[in-house]
Amino acid sequence: MLLGVIGDDFTGSSDVGNMLVKGGMHTVQYVGIPNVPADPWVEAGVIALKSRSIPVQAAIEQSLAALTWLQDQGCQQILFKYCSTFDSTPQGNIGPVTEALAKALSAQGVVICPAFPATGRSIYQGHLFVKDTLLNESGMENHPLTPMSDPDLRRWLRHQTNGDVGHIAYETVAKGVDAIRQRMNDEITLGRNLVVADAILDDDLHVLGHALADRKLLTGGSGIALGLPDNFRRNGSLSGSGKTWTPQQDGKTAILSGSCSNATREQVSRHIARHPSREITAQAIMSDTLNAADLANWAKAQDGLPLIYSSADPKAVRTAQDQYGGDELAHRFETLFGQIARALVADGVTRLITAGGETSGAVVEALDPDQLEIGPEIAPGVPAIRAHADLVLALKSGNFGGPDFFEDANAILCKT
Numbered sequence: 432m433l434l435g436v437i438g439d440d441f442t443g444s445s446d447v448g449n450m451l452v453k454g455g456m457h458t459v460q461y462v463g464i465p466n467v468p469a470d471p472w473v474e475a476g477v478i479a480l481k482s483r484s485i486p487v488q489a490a491i492e493q494s495l496a497a498l499t500w501l502q503d504q505g506c507q508q509i510l511f512k513y514c515s516t517f518d519s520t521p522q523g524n525i526g527p528v529t530e531a532l533a534k535a536l537s538a539q540g541v542v543i544c545p546a547f548p549a550t551g552r553s554i555y556q557g558h559l560f561v562k563d564t565l566l567n568e569s570g571m572e573n574h575p576l577t578p579m580s581d582p583d584l585r586r587w588l589r590h591q592t593n594g595d596v597g598h599i600a601y602e603t604v605a606k607g608v609d610a611i612r613q614r615m616n617d618e619i620t621l622g623r624n625l626v627v628a629d630a631i632l633d634d635d636l637h638v639l640g641h642a643l644a645d646r647k648l649l650t651g652g653s654g655i656a657l658g659l660p661d662n663f664r665r666n667g668s669l670s671g672s673g674k675t676w677t678p679q680q681d682g683k684t685a686i687l688s689g690s691c692s693n694a695t696r697e698q699v700s701r702h703i704a705r706h707p708s709r710e711i712t713a714q715a716i717m718s719d720t721l722n723a724a725d726l727a728n729w730a731k732a733q734d735g736l737p738l739i740y741s742s743a744d745p746k747a748v749r750t751a752q753d754q755y756g757g758d759e760l761a762h763r764f765e766t767l768f769g770q771i772a773r774a775l776v777a778d779g780v781t782r783l784i785t786a787g788g789e790t791s792g793a794v795v796e797a798l799d800p801d802q803l804e805i806g807p808e809i810a811p812g813v814p815a816i817r818a819h820a821d822l823v824l825a826l827k828s829g830n831f832g833g834p835d836f837f838e839d840a841n842a843i844l845c846k847t
């Protein structure tokens with residue numbers, strides 16, 4: 432294995448896996464830390480953790496355990512993948528996990544770069560934009576678990592770190608590889624080991640990836656992986672031959688959505704106009720009257736592409752969280768979605784589409800496949816995935832995908 436990736440959620444892990452597959456690396460996504468060695472053909476291994484919203488210490492421990500396994504597989508470089516909208520609270524987890532990984536690897540000059548231009552995430556003057564709005568005006572300020580109220584990545588990260596945070600400004604990135612390397616070395620000399628890098632276009636990420644080829648640890652969104660396959664090609668270690676993936680899957684589709692993000696809510700509202708759907712409200716989930724097997728049976732009996740969703744607008748989410756508590760609600764929704772997924776697959780569903788990072792994590796953990804093979808792209812950041820011989824998945828990050836994503840995903844998963 433050449434590149435080891437530690438992903439802090441499941442959709443994010445398939446997003447970076449997608450990027451690496453497109454770059455020509457044979458990539459596998461692992462569900463948690465494997466207890467056996469990787470297959471020899473794996474060039475990039477992505478360990479999907481569900482560590483984005485758990486307590487800091489647990490996130491550090493899981494990430495370090497993932498690092499140990501990846502080092503045992505011979506990885507030349509480690510990438511810590513978090514969200515392109517930098518989803519985290521001021522108390523963690525991106526800063527502490529990055530600092531712990533850097534310490535374990537004795538890594539200096541660790542880039543912080545969540546930019547992902549294909550989905551509109553860019554960084555300029557240390558500030559994160561989603562398309563033409565600053566992060567804190569993009570809808571992410573209403574996220575149920577990690578509301579993002581400050582677009583300045585340096586300031587947000589400083590809440591989470593022991594050390595100071597540096598910056599590679601766009602004017603330096605635009606000057607190219609040597610200028611970036613020089614600036615990174617200057618930041619190290621100044622004692623700033625974690626360094627936010629501006630990036631607006633894919634080209635910037637290619638150049639950053641090239642400039643950082645020798646760094647033991649990189650961090651960012653999937654965009655920072657854009658230039659990495661070429662680094663391995665340049666040093667002669669990427670073979671470019673190996674396993675291919677078969678996307679076609681017969682059978683039945685079901686969709687589960689626990690994402691309350693803007694894009695998902697639009698996708699849900701378009702989908703329910705054309706396909707059977709069942710909404711799970713906060714009141715219903717707190718009443719203890721819902722049964723996963725009944726919901727799965729309902730979905731199984733429908734024609735078209737049945738959708739079970741809890742996606743709700745920010746006002747409804749806030750009201751429910753005030754009434755029942757955000758953590759309790761998230762726990763209940765995630766548990767139920769996991770149980771429904773298990774019942775659906777036991778009942779013969781063979782194509783499962785999920786929306787939401789935490790939701791997808793709960794679903795995949797409930798299904799407990801050994802490893803996920805990353806296949807063709809459905810939308811930027813979302814690949815088709817094979818979980819086993821009879822099950823394909825699409826794990827959609829909250830804000831990814833076009834307006835008809837669920838139909839688009841089904842078309843790819845069914846494709847002959």
Ligand SMILES: Nc1ncnc2c1ncn2[C@@H]1O[C@H](COP(=O)(O)OP(=O)(O)O)[C@@H](O)[C@H]1O
Nearest residue numbers: 575689690692741743761764787788789790829
């Ligand atoms: N109606 C709702 N009210 C409150 N919380 C909800 C509701 N529906 C889902 N959630 C919770 O909100 C969180 C959404 O996060 P996630 O699944 O990661 O979506 P996204 O990818 O959009 O961030 C999950 O923990 C989910 O269980």
Ligand SMILES: O=C(O)[C@@H](O)C(=O)COP(=O)(O)O
Nearest residue numbers: 442443446514515788828829
């Ligand atoms: O980088 C991204 O935006 C995604 O890969 C990601 O991590 C998404 O997380 P969710 O929005 O929680 O699905």
